Amino acid sequence: xxxxxxxxxxxxxxxxxxxxxxxxxxxxxxxxxxxxxxxxxxxxxxxxxxxxxxxxxxxxxxxxxxxxxxxxxxxxxxxxxxxxxxxxxxxxxxxxxxxxxxxxxxxxxxxxxxxxxxxxxxxxxxxxxxxxxxxxxxxxxxxxxxxxxxxxxxxxxxxxxxxxxxxxxxxxxxxxxxxxxxxxxxxxxxxxxxxxxxxxxxxxxxxxxxxxxxxxxxxxxxxxxxxxxxxxxxxxxxxxxxxxxxxxxxxxxxxxxxxxxxxxxxxxxxxxxxxxxxxxxxxxxxxxxxxxxxxxxxxxxxxxxxxxxxxxxxxxxxxxxxxxxxxxxxxxxxxxxxxxxxxxxxxxxxxxxxxxxxxxxxxxxxxxxxxxxxxxxxxxxxxxxxxxxxxxxxxxxxxxxxxxxxxxxxxxxxxxxxxxxxxxxxxxxxxxxxxxxxxxxxxxxxxxxxxxxxxxxxxxxxxxxxxxxxxxxxxxxxxxxxxxxxxxxxxxxxxx
RNA sequence: GGUAACGUGGCCGAGUGGCUAGGCAGAGCUCUGCAAAAGCUCGUACAGCGGUUCGAAUCCGCUCGUUACCUCCA
Numbered sequence: 001x002x003x004x005x006x007x008x009x010x011x012x013x014x015x016x017x018x019x020x021x022x023x024x025x026x027x028x029x030x031x032x033x034x035x036x037x038x039x040x041x042x043x044x045x046x047x048x049x050x051x052x053x054x055x056x057x058x059x060x061x062x063x064x065x066x067x068x069x070x071x072x073x074x075x076x077x078x079x080x081x082x083x084x085x086x087x088x089x090x091x092x093x094x095x096x097x098x099x100x101x102x103x104x105x106x107x108x109x110x111x112x113x114x115x116x117x118x119x120x121x122x123x124x125x126x127x128x129x130x131x132x133x134x135x136x137x138x139x140x141x142x143x144x145x146x147x148x149x150x151x152x153x154x155x156x157x158x159x160x161x162x163x164x165x166x167x168x169x170x171x172x173x174x175x176x177x178x179x180x181x182x183x184x185x186x187x188x189x190x191x192x193x194x195x196x197x198x199x200x201x202x203x204x205x206x207x208x209x210x211x212x213x214x215x216x217x218x219x220x221x222x223x224x225x226x227x228x229x230x231x232x233x234x235x236x237x238x239x240x241x242x243x244x245x246x247x248x249x250x251x252x253x254x255x256x257x258x259x260x261x262x263x264x265x266x267x268x269x270x271x272x273x274x275x276x277x278x279x280x281x282x283x284x285x286x287x288x289x290x291x292x293x294x295x296x297x298x299x300x301x302x303x304x305x306x307x308x309x310x311x312x313x314x315x316x317x318x319x320x321x322x323x324x325x326x327x328x329x330x331x332x333x334x335x336x337x338x339x340x341x342x343x344x345x346x347x348x349x350x351x352x353x354x355x356x357x358x359x360x361x362x363x364x365x366x367x368x369x370x371x372x373x374x375x376x377x378x379x380x381x382x383x384x385x386x387x388x389x390x391x392x393x394x395x396x397x398x399x400x401x402x403x404x405x406x407x408x409x410x411x412x413x414x415x416x417x418x419x420x421x422x423x424x425x426x427x428x429x430x431x432x433x434x435x436x437x438x439x440x441x442x443x444x445x446x447x448x449x450x451x452x453x454x455x456x457x458x459x460x461x462x463x464x465x466x467x468x469x470x471x472x473x474x475x476x477x478x479x480x481x482x483x484x485x486x487x488x489x490x491x492x493x494x495x496x
Numbered sequence: 497g498g499u500a501a502c503g504u505g506g507c508c509g510a511g512u513g514g515c516u517a518g519g520c521a522g523a524g525c526u527c528u529g530c531a532a533a534a535g536c537u538c539g540u541a542c543a544g545c546g547g548u549u550c551g552a553a554u555c556c557g558c559u560c561g562u563u564a565c566c567u568c569c570a
Contacts, residue, residue: 030570031570032570033570034568034569034570039570040570041570042569042570043570044570045570046570047570049570086568171499171500171565171566172499172500173498173499173565173566174498174499177498177499177566178498178566180497180498222568243570244569244570245501245564245565245570246564246565246569246570247569247570248565249499249565249566250565250566250567251569275570276501276564277563277564277570278570279563279564282562282563283563284563284564284569285570286568286569286570287568287569287570288567288568288569289569318508321508321509321510321518321519322508322509322510323509323510326502326509326510327501327502327563327564328508328509329508329509331507331508333507333508333520333521334507334508334509334520335508336520337507337508337509337519337520337521338508338519338520339520340519340520341518341519341520344519347533347534351534382510388510388511390509390510390511390517390518391510391511391517391518393510393518393519394509394510394517394518394519395517395518396518397517397518397519398516398517398518401534401535404533404534404535405534405535407534408527408533408534408535410534410535410536411535
């Protein structure tokens, strides 16, 4: 298991060589969605990015346990009204059970991910299913003197924690600066310091999502679930924690603090990896800004900003064509270019399947051999350098040119050895399908194709070319389809 | 205001001291019944100004512009 994967670690702000704690096992935790709405293009990015990371780790031989949570107990909405559970708010409005809302959006999320060919995580824990673990964790933090109870709620004591630890180590914040810039928000009188955050919140009488705890009927704080669930399934310390850049502060910072404060004072994860955001007209795409396009809208083209529908693989390719740590700007032009690029790769894949190495070839040319070997070796190399999918795809196109030439005859296959040819074929396929996770999409409509054939059938009948008519009938029958000549026209049926 | 990024050819987007990124769009050529696909060739890009260096898109400084986080958000 010796390979040179380096990853950018937000904790150290440098690229570091990746070494698992217990090779060959790798524990990977990624913050999952809060299921109070349909997933949008911005959501696609981390899940595709970390899907590729997971696939790559597996490709180089690691055994990965990938945990991605579903947050379904609701994040507090900290706007003008005191803080209301988003899921609960929606549930009231539509007269649904909160869990019904959660299930709907969870199903929708799963569907979108499947279409994007994102492999499901190995464990997908729900926050609502881990209330006990979260309560336990709060108790530990209380026992360590780093949290306090206030009117039925429990708050994390940031200044106390900061005495022995470094609150802000991940996001580069300094506690004094944070204090100097704190805004006065309502409903904060229970806190000792404005920086303190809730571990447990006492439920108001109208709040329906509530659980019993030693402190009150209430619900867990909005950073706790990730700490509790990552620990449960990956241990006190694990290898990689991923998520969007916008979660770095406060979410991930709080996660680190909670984890440190509740157990052995070890960092929860050794590598903190953050993907950058998707922008639209240069601005972050986000729920709060209302400038998002859901994946469903993207796939159907039903959104005022969309000139056309973009298939899931187009979206995947679009995202992978940029490095995960750069912002990526949405545009129709960008998506359309991605679509063409994606189709080019798919055409290449088809051609590769058709290529056959000639038997008894003996015209190996050292230069050609070397060239293909080099291009092949360059396919995976960029992924080892902080998962540079953009460069890997660029290298893919460079090899694809040669493959296309092999197909059209400009590049004689026998000028490379069979071994090199097979290696090239395997690596190209593995990169495209196995690691980048690009799959062929059925872009053609079977019914439309059938109509074309029926058109020829009709023409043949009209000119009484019965030989051709018979051939068409026989061929279609071979496909399980029978032609029906009716007075009203030509139709078809499945052969019964 | 604090902190952190970014500014690359028509568009998207890699690259972080010398070696062609790549895709899309555009032009020309080859192939071709026509077309398409494919291949080949082409654009003398690195916000501006100054500095370091034999050499900078890449390092340093300043200026301008954009963004993110600091409040739920992937």
